[in-house]
Every structure is written in structure tokens, then in C-alpha cells.
Amino acid sequence: MTEELLRVEDLWVRFPTPSGKVVEAVRGVSFSLGRERLGIVGESGSGKSMTGRSILRLVRPPGQVQAKRIMFHDQDLLTLSERKMRQVRGNRISMVMQDPKFSLNPVMTVGRQIAEAYRLHTGASRREAKRATLEMLEAVQIRDPERVRDLYPHEVSGGMGQRIMIAMMLAPDPEILIADEPTSALDVTVQTSVLRIIDRLVKERGMGLIFISHDLNLVATFCDRILIMYAGRVVETCEASRLHEAKHPYTRGLLNALPRLDEPKAALEAMTRDPAWTEAPSVDGYL
Amino acid sequence: MATSEALLVEGLTVAFDGSVAVDAATFAVEEGASFGLVGESGSGKSTILRAIAGLVPDWSGRIEVMGHPLGRRRGAEFFRTVQMVFQDPYGSLHPRHTVDRTLSEPLLLHRFDRVEQRIEEALEQVGLGPSFRFRYPHQLSGGQRQRVAIARALMLEPRILLLDEPTSALDVSVQAEVLNLLDRLRVDRGLTYLLVSHNLAVVAHMCERIAVMQGGRIVETLRADAMRNLTPTNPYTRDLLVASQGYSAGEEE
Ligand SMILES: Nc1ncnc2c1ncn2[C@@H]1O[C@H](COP(=O)(O)OP(=O)(O)OP(=O)(O)O)[C@@H](O)[C@H]1O
Ligand SMILES: Nc1ncnc2c1ncn2[C@@H]1O[C@H](COP(=O)(O)OP(=O)(O)OP(=O)(O)O)[C@@H](O)[C@H]1O
Numbered sequence: 001m002t003e004e005l006l007r008v009e010d011l012w013v014r015f016p017t018p019s020g021k022v023v024e025a026v027r028g029v030s031f032s033l034g035r036e037r038l039g040i041v042g043e044s045g046s047g048k049s050m051t052g053r054s055i056l057r058l059v060r061p062p063g064q065v066q067a068k069r070i071m072f073h074d075q076d077l078l079t080l081s082e083r084k085m086r087q088v089r090g091n092r093i094s095m096v097m098q099d100p101k102f103s104l105n106p107v108m109t110v111g112r113q114i115a116e117a118y119r120l121h122t123g124a125s126r127r128e129a130k131r132a133t134l135e136m137l138e139a140v141q142i143r144d145p146e147r148v149r150d151l152y153p154h155e156v157s158g159g160m161g162q163r164i165m166i167a168m169m170l171a172p173d174p175e176i177l178i179a180d181e182p183t184s185a186l187d188v189t190v191q192t193s194v195l196r197i198i199d200r201l202v203k204e205r206g207m208g209l210i211f212i213s214h215d216l217n218l219v220a221t222f223c224d225r226i227l228i229m230y231a232g233r234v235v236e237t238c239e240a241s242r243l244h245e246a247k248h249p250y251t252r253g254l255l256n257a258l259p260r261l262d263e264p265k266a267a268l269e270a271m272t273r274d275p276a277w278t279e280a281p282s283v284d285g286y287l
Numbered sequence: 288m289a290t291s292e293a294l295l296v297e298g299l300t301v302a303f304d305g306s307v308a309v310d311a312a313t314f315a316v317e318e319g320a321s322f323g324l325v326g327e328s329g330s331g332k333s334t335i336l337r338a339i340a341g342l343v344p345d346w347s348g349r350i351e352v353m354g355h356p357l358g359r360r361r362g363a364e365f366f367r368t369v370q371m372v373f374q375d376p377y378g379s380l381h382p383r384h385t386v387d388r389t390l391s392e393p394l395l396l397h398r399f400d401r402v403e404q405r406i407e408e409a410l411e412q413v414g415l416g417p418s419f420r421f422r423y424p425h426q427l428s429g430g431q432r433q434r435v436a437i438a439r440a441l442m443l444e445p446r447i448l449l450l451d452e453p454t455s456a457l458d459v460s461v462q463a464e465v466l467n468l469l470d471r472l473r474v475d476r477g478l479t480y481l482l483v484s485h486n487l488a489v490v491a492h493m494c495e496r497i498a499v500m501q502g503g504r505i506v507e508t509l510r511a512d513a514m515r516n517l518t519p520t521n522p523y524t525r526d527l528l529v530a531s532q533g534y535s536a537g538e539e540e
């Protein structure tokens with residue numbers, strides 16, 4: 001049936017702390033990714049970003065990543081040399097980080113950064129890269145791309161930074177895109193246009209997408225499947241369109257905590273967390 | 288001279304290198320009220336907040352805080368009255384300061400008492416346990432940083448909070464807690480909010496009145512119930528409301 005592009009088996013991420021206590025950020029997560037849009041939602045601090053970063057081996061020390069295997073086609077990413085890994089990173093698998101401005105080079109104009117990323121992967125001439133840069137900025141709905149091209153990261157708005165990062169990560173035409181909160185700073189109309197670009201890459205080129213987001217409504221309407229994470233584990237998986245029928249009390253709690261435009265409430269529903277949720281074993285999210 | 292308006296912005300214009308980021312924005316927020324700014328990305332929302340906070344060197348127009356017109360400089364008294372939560376929690380926390388230092392520094396600077404106790408209370412209010420107190424920003428997730436930023440803004444007990452996407456990095460359960468906290472503080476302490484968010488449901492929940500921005504201009508100011516009833520007058524506002532219903536692959540398919 002659907003082909004697996006990526007398979008993560010029993011992933012753990014641990015941070016030793018000075019007090020001797022070890023923070024377990026990810027605790028035995030397993031899932032696979034096909035040519036589909038896989039959403040990851042869950043509590044702040046539940047290990048979503050660390051899961052994404054582990055795939056590209058971008059967890060910084062003292063963080064320790066451990067897994068049975070992380071298979072990308074028939075290669076185990078955990079055993080690749082750092083040189084081989086660099087060829088995968090940003091080329092065959094791209095990641096849009098949660099904080100785009102933080103990942104951009106602060107002393108280089110955004111136009112130059114996109115152009116360099118583009119040249120690195122296409123070998124295009126400077127002139128061609130310059131033209132492609134404008135096109136990419138236009139594609140992500142940046143008004144006035146010629147002005148924005150010459151701005152430094154601190155001079156662009158939050159949402160512009162996110163779109164610049166997305167443009168950069170899509171430049172090499174990756175097989176997998178890991179997008180960590182890629183549209184949280186975009187207004188909803190621009191968000192729709194940017195998601196359509198990503199959507200097209202999934203449908204037409206068979207790109208696999210891991211989409212980390214807090215926006216339940218968005219994930220339910222945009223993704224194919226969803227993993228719900230809590231305290232470093234996957235507590236439930238579901239078809240995106242059936243998120244509203246989710247059973248786990250944590251997922252139910254998330255759905256109930258949403259403010260709604262059509263139903264004003266005096267106070268939003270806060271969640272009471274059951275310690276048992278932390279202990280239950282991780283559910284697997286294989287295809 | 289005192290008026291009931293905590294914040295008055297009149298004809299505020301900001302340009303960067305000749306390109307206009309905010310074009311004659313005008314609005315007023317009564318004391319104890321909550322006013323929302325929504326709109327296109329890059330339309331000047333953060334720039335308005337930054338101009339009020341004194342972080343934009345060049346602006347024209349009039350800004351009044353508690354009836355006092357603001358000049359170019361912001362003194363200590365201003366920051367006792369007005370605090371800002373920035374859109375970008377990574378950039379706004381000092382990377383080499385622990386949470387403890389981030390929260391205690393403003394208190395020491397402004398000679399507050401009960402520093403210990405205030406820090407503990409603030410962390411608890413934003414749902415971070417004591418184990419977070421001596422961590423550095425890189426040891427926190429995105430949402431945890433945002434909560435530290437909110438705690439910091441509350442430390443000086445300001446009268447007015449400028450909130451730039453305060454919950455966009457938070458999961459919806461923590462968002463609910465933070466929004467409930469902000470609501471409670473507004474009732475208990477009579478705080479005034481100017482809130483920017485892309486999430487229309489959040490803005491409608493928090494604010495009585497909302498300005499919609501596009502290309503540097505306020506194109507419409509409406510009440511939250513007009514937004515809920517989907518009866519805006521401006522076509523751009525209508526587009527926003529439609530898009531906020533969730534993703535749709537669109538007609539061009
Ligand atoms: N260097 C570190 N030392 C100790 N703990 C860390 C470190 N880096 C991250 N953590 C912890 O790991 C956990 C998982 O972090 P992660 O960034 O994956 O969360 P997340 O699910 O992406 O959250 P958010 O939605 O807030 O971005 C968090 O509880 C965080 O505090
Ligand atoms: N320091 C600066 N130098 C040059 N241009 C700037 C600077 N700061 C902001 N701008 C420009 O001002 C415009 C408005 O930016 P602003 O950050 O206010 O937008 P915003 O409405 O907050 O957008 P978002 O929703 O994406 O955060 C943008 O075009 C941006 O490039």
C-alpha cells in the first residue's frame with residue numbers, strides 16, 4: 001500500500017541535568033511516515049520538537065538520542081557518518097524550526113540566505129538564484145519581495161520570517177519536510193496560501209510532511225493522520241478528519257480547551273491531568 | 288487631565304527607510320478594557336506595540352498613556368505602567384540568564400520587596416513548577432519560554448499589558464490557562480490589554496473591540512460580537528473569518 005519514507009522505532013531523548021536528575025523529553029516514540037501529511041500535536045514540552053530534531057540528529061548536547069533505528073528508505077540515520085548526514089540534512093530532509101528568526105543568520109540579508117541555499121542545491125548562477133529568490137518570496141505571498149529581499153532578519157515581521165524559512169527549506173525540493181509550528185505567526189489567509197504550496201508538494205511530488213502544530217482545527221483539516229503526544233509519549237493516533245471523535249481524555253481536554261468563535265464562554269475549560277497518562281505506554285504510529 | 292482612557296493612539300505613523308509600516312493608526316482603549324489587533328502578516332501590528340513601548344526610534348502622531356502624552360524616551364515610571372510580551376520568546380529572553388535572573392532583575396531594578404515570594408508566585412501563575420526556576424532559555428521548550436516571558440511582564444504589576452501573540456507558541460490547554468489568568472488579572476487588578484493575535488477565536492474571547500489591519504492601515508474596527516456573528520463590513524475581514532474556519536484546498540484544484 002503506502003510506501004514508508006521514514007520509520008522511527010522506540011525513540012528516546014534524555015537530558016542529564018546538573019542536579020543528577022535526567023529529563024526524559026521523548027520516551028519510546030515509534031511511528032512511520034509515508035507520502036502524506038502527518039500531524040503531531042500535544043502539550044507544550046511534550047517532546048514534539050525533540051522528536052523532529054532527533055530525525056535530523058539536531059539535538060544539541062548534553063541531550064542524548066537513542067532509538068532502535070530511524071530508517072530513511074533503507075538507511076539508518078543513526079549510523080550515518082556526520083558527513084553523510086549533512087547531505088541528508090537540508091537536502092533530502094528539511095526542517096523548518098519553531099523559531100525561524102533564531103535559525104536565520106542575523107548578519108546576512110534574507111535574500112542572500114535564500115539565494116545561497118538555492119545555489120547550494122541547484123548549482124545555479126548568482127543571477128539565476130537572485131531571480132529564483134524573488135519568485136520564492138512571491139510564492140509565499142510576501143508583498144513587495146524586492147524590498148524584503150534586502151532586509152535583515154530583525155527587520156522582517158514574525159510571519160515574514162516564517163515564510164522566508166519555509167521558502168528556504170523548500171528550495172532544495174526535499175523528500176521529507178519537518179515543519180515545526182511553521183505557520184503560527186501567519187494570518188489565516190496567508191497561512192492558507194502557504195499550506196497550499198506544501199500541500200501541492202505532497203500531492204504532486206510525493207513529499208512526506210511532518211507537521212507539528214498547536215492548532216487542532218488546522219491539523220484536523222490539513223493533515224491525513226495525527227499523533228497526539230503527552231509527556232514524551234504518543235497517547236493516541238487518529239485519522240485527521242476524525243480528531244473530533246478522539247477518545248483519550250487528554251485529547252478530549254485539548255478539544256474542550258479551545259476558544260470558539262461561534263460559542264462565547266466566560267472562562268475556558270482548564271484540564272486536570274491524570275498521572276496515569278504519563279505512565280501508559282506509548283502508542284505506535286506506524287502506517 | 289486624567290481621562291478614562293488608559294491608552295490613546297492618534298494618527299500614529301511609522302516608516303522604515305521611506306517605506307510606511309504603520310499609516311495613521313488611531314484607536315483608544317479604556318482603562319480595564321481589552322483591545323485586539325488582528326490582520327495581515329506584516330501589516331504593522333507589532334510595530335504599533337513597539338512604538339508604544341519606545342522601541343521604534345522614529346514615529347509621528349500622538350500616543351497617550353493614562354492621559355500623559357509620550358515623548359521620545361520612556362523612563363522607569365513608564366515601565367512600571369506598561370509592559371510588553373514580545374512575539375518572539377526566543378529573542379526576548381537573555382540566552383545566558385536563568386529564569387530566576389530574568390524574573391528577579393526587574394524587581395531589583397525597581398526596588399521591589401518580597402523578591403523570592405514574587406518569583407515563586409509568578410512561576411506558579413503561568414503553570415511552571417519550581418524545577419524550571421534555574422533553567423536557561425535553551426533548556427525550555429517554545430511554550431515554556433513564552434510563559435517565562437509572560438511571568439516577567441507581570442512581575443512589575445503594570446497597569447497596561449501589550450501582548451504580541453502571547454499564546455501562539457502554547458498548546459491549547461496551556462493557552463486556556465494563560466488566557467484565564469489574563470482574564471482574572473484584568474478583573475482583579477483592572478488591567479488594560481492591547482492584544483495582537485492571528486487567532487480570531489482568541490481575540491474574540493479576550494477583547495471587546497478589535498481593529499483589523501491590512502498594509503499598515505486599520506481597515507475596520509468592530510465589536511467582538513460582530514466578529515462572532517460574521518457580520519463585518521470590510522471584505523478583508525470577511526476573508527479572514529472564512530479562512531479561520533480551517534484549511535481548504537481551494538478552488539484552483
Ligand atoms: N537542554 C535541555 N535540558 C533539559 N531539558 C530540556 C532541554 N531541552 C529541552 N528540554 C525539555 O525537553 C522537553 C521537550 O521539549 P520540546 O522542545 O520537544 O517540547 P515541545 O513539545 O516542542 O513543546 P512546545 O510545544 O512548547 O514547543 C521539555 O520539557 C523541555 O523542557
Ligand atoms: N527594523 C525594521 N526595519 C525595516 N523594516 C521593518 C523593521 N521592523 C519592521 N519592519 C517592516 O514593517 C512592516 C510591519 O512589520 P510588523 O512586524 O509590524 O508586522 P506584523 O503586523 O506584526 O506582522 P506579523 O503578523 O507577521 O508579525 C513589515 O513590512 C516589516 O518588514
Ligand SMILES: [Mg+2]
Nearest residue numbers: 049098428429
Ligand atoms: Mg516545540
Ligand SMILES: [Mg+2]
Nearest residue numbers: 157158333374
Ligand atoms: Mg508581528
